[in-house]
Amino acid sequence: MFAAVCFLFLLTTAHAQFQTVGDGGPGPVKAQHLTVQLVSASPAITPGGTLQAGLAFTLDPHWHVYWVNAGDAGEPPKITWTLPTGITAGDLQFPIPSRLPNEPLMDFGYENSVTFPILFTAEKSLKTGKIHLDAKVSWLVCARVCIPGRAHLGLDLNVTPGATPTQPTGALADAIHLLPQPPPADAKLTVMGGKSYFVLTLITGHKETTAEFYPFDQNQIVNAAPQTVEPLSNGVRLRIQRAPDLTTLPAQLHGLIKLSSTKAYDFTAPITPGEVAPAAGTKPAGNASGLTTITAIGLAFLGGIILNLMPCVFPVLFLKGLALVQSSSEERSRLRSHxxxxxxxxxxxxWIIVAVLLGLRAGGAQAGWGFQLQSPVFIAVLSLGLFFFALSLAGQFELGLSLTSVGGELAQKQGFAGSFFTGVLATIVATPCTAPLMGAAIGFALAQPAGITFAVFTALGLGLATPYLLLSFQPAWTRILPRPGQWMETLKQLTAVPLFLTAIWLAWLFGRLYSPASSLDHMAYLLIGFLLVAIAGWTLARWPARWGSAIAAVVLGALAVAMSLYSPKDTTLVWQPYSQQALDQARAAGHPVFIDFTAAWCLSCQVNERLVLRSADVQHELAEHKLTLLRADWTQYDPEITKELASLNRSGVPTYVIYPANQNAPADVLPELLTKDLVLAAIDRDAH
Structure with a gap:
């Protein structure tokens, strides 16, 4: 029923999208889904003076027009003036915009109503009398479909010497108030540019709890990605995902930082290469500026101790504790050595981590705790390793309590090596976690000379090692634990739960390293890697303590890593540019034809293309049934495309049509919003 209503609506508005409404006179004019007019603060302007005016839109519910940077798709309003001699018009000014999501994309613009201020300036030589300002306006209005519009507007003014300046009122005054301003003189804004994120830090002198970033330049950020807000006691920090195609870091960033619906700052700031670690359960690093070196070392030591209780690390410490319980009869000197x-x-x-951090800093970059988590390879290997380890703890197969043994004999020969690499493992699995007190200490350390940085991180490592080190020096303390028994196996299996949860979180983080359009695909490849790891575990359980099963597990593990990092080649079919000649030739040859009427500024078009037309199932069926694919790009006005749309009783894009192989069959016009099932059914219906 809804589709029928839409079809009747579009039928009644055919041919209207490029009709110019208005006759150039003053007053509002009605166009499709909006009303537009020129407004001014006063009917008079003084020679040598200025007059504030504006281009005002009133929009139908759920329809929107665009900001100066439309986002993933769209076009901002444009205006062309014909003015009397002695009058000049300033640029169209854009108030604070809003984010307009249409998953998986994002636009920037305005709903309900918006006024774009314009400042007129009169020369002193302007003669008195009546003048007329003539404007040709164009825009794009979008909801589920996008429709271009044009209007011929005008504004009549009196040139009156000594006219009393009139302050704007109503919507015009509100729009002027909503224009972004430069940051205050006492504010400080810095931009750090890393491999995957831009980090904006705005210091205003008081806490800010909300912020959004809008770039003036396109293709610099992932518009639809969530922007992480970190309130500071004296400002705010904003983390924005960098566009994957932005291979070279720009010298500067020009954008808008929106603090509320009524306050935003227009800024241009140089970009400093480097990484800033995200806050995790601690106060932002910027609050650590008051720390002393001794305090930072103490906080790092205590944070390292608490780190043992984090889900990433606790299973490692627990297994070492079990080993102590079982080996308490050994010589005390040997336990201490372990x-x-x-x-x-x-x-x-x-120390290796600190050396890498200092090396990056010496090269002009900055990185923080957990910087490895920006590497897809590191996250894939870590998540697969934790998943494999968790399977062992859960009881699928037995790795041995030393964590590094593959058999009893090897554990005895490599006991000390096992303890060393258990410490390495504890450090590796600790990097996804940040314990309380750690954040301030690490933030302080990364801003200090190399010696202090080493001291703070050494204290952190000592804190992480302290619980097991104390137990090894005082094995009698293990007496507070129950004696060895079945409970140890049960508890060991329970410790697999936090590791499984950590692996799930790392899989989510792995997807976030890629663009929104491909993140789910990459997460799926990592999950296939998890499956291969599970098969490797089953192999070790099915044929335990055999070299053949160990080799098979290693091969499956390597395949799991390779699958996780797999990036498929683009198999998207090639679309030919639309022309009436191409359509006629294909139909004359008896080929079914699929025409995609689209435009770069049409958000729904981009969503349909990414989620449906590029899907493997649809691509396969289009190729299998040998449809001729034509793309009618309406980004710029094309009379031939407009004529074809009108013949289909459509007035905007997206529009999708299949001309069946049978030349006598009517065109099959599809709905504006596509689904894979709908397109596959249409292909099957029309391709014969």
């Missing part, structure tokens, strides 16, 4: 070597493994790992 504790010291475990601690050395942690410290060496932390």
């Amino acid at each position: 504790g010291l070597i475990y601690t050395l493994g942690i410290l060496v790992s932390f």
Whole structure:
């Protein structure tokens, strides 16, 4: 029923999209889905003076027009003036916009109503009397479909010497008030540009709880990606996903930072290459400026101790504790040696991390704790490793309590090596976690000289190693634990739960490293890697303590990593540009024809293309039935495309039509919003 109503509506509005409404006179004019007019603060202008005016739109519900940067699709309003000698018009000014989501894309614009201020300036030589300002206006209005519009508007003014300036009122005054301003003189705005994110830090002197960023330049950010807001006690920090195709870091960033619906700052700031670690359960690093070196070292040590309780690390410490319980009869000196070597493994790992961080800083970059999580390879290997480890804890197969043994004999020969690499493992699995107190200490350390940075991270490593180190020096403390028994196996299996949860979180993070259009695909490849790891675990359980099963598990693990990092080639079919000649030739040859009427400024068109027309099922059926694919690009006005749309009783894009192979069959016009099932059914219906 809804489709029928839409069809009747579009039938009644055929041919209207490029008709110019209005006769150039003053007053509002009605166009499709909106009313537009020129308004002014006063009917008079003084020679040598200025007059504030505006282009005002009143929109139907759920329809919108666009900001100066429309986002993923769209076009801003444009105006061309014919003015009397002595009058000049300033540029169209754009008030604070809003984000207009249409998953998986995002536009920037205005709903309900908007006025774009314009400032007129009169020369001193302007003669008194009546003058007429003539304007040709064009726009794009969108909801589920996008429709271009044009209007011929005008404004009559009196040139009156000594006229009393009139302050704007109503919607014009509101629009002027909503124009973005430069940041205050006492504000400080910095931009850090990393591999995957831009981090904007605005210091205003007081806490800001909301913020949004709007770029003036296209193709710099992922418009639809969530923007993470980190309130600071004296401002706000905003993390914005960098566009994957932005291979070279720009020298500067020009954009709008919106703090509320009525306050936004227009800024241009240089971009400093580097990474800023996101806050995780701690105060922002900017609040750590009051720390002393001793305080930072103490906080790092305590944070390292607490880090043992994080879901990423606790299973490792728990298994080491079980090993102590079972080996409490060993010589005390040997137990202490295990504790010291475990601690050395942690410290060496932390020192390597600090060396990498300092190397990046020396090269002009900046990175923080967990910077490895910006690497898809690191996240894939870590998540697969944790998943594999969790399967062992859950009881699918037995790796051994030393974590590094593949058999009892090897564990005995490599006992100290096992303790060392257990410390390495504890450090690796700790990087996704940030314990309380850590954030301030790390933020302080990364801004200090190399010696202090090493001291703080060494304290963090010592804190991480302390619980097991104390137990190894005082094995009698293990007496507070129940004696070995079945409970140990049950508890060991329960510790698999936080590791499985960590693996799930890493899989989500893995998808976030890619663009919204491909994130789900990459997550699916990683999940296939999880399946291969599970098969590897089953192989070890089915044929335990055999080299053949170990080799098979290694091969499956390598395949899991390769699958996780797989990026399929673009198999999108090639579309030919639309022309009446191409359509006639294909139909004369008896080929079914699919025409995609689209435009770069049409958001619904981009959504349909990415989610439906580029899908593997639809691509396969289009190729299988040998449809001739024509793309009618209406981004710029094309009379031939307009004529074809009118013949289909359509007035906007998106429009999709299939001409069946049978030349006598009527055109099959599809709905504006596509689904895969709908398109596949139409192909099957019309391709014979």
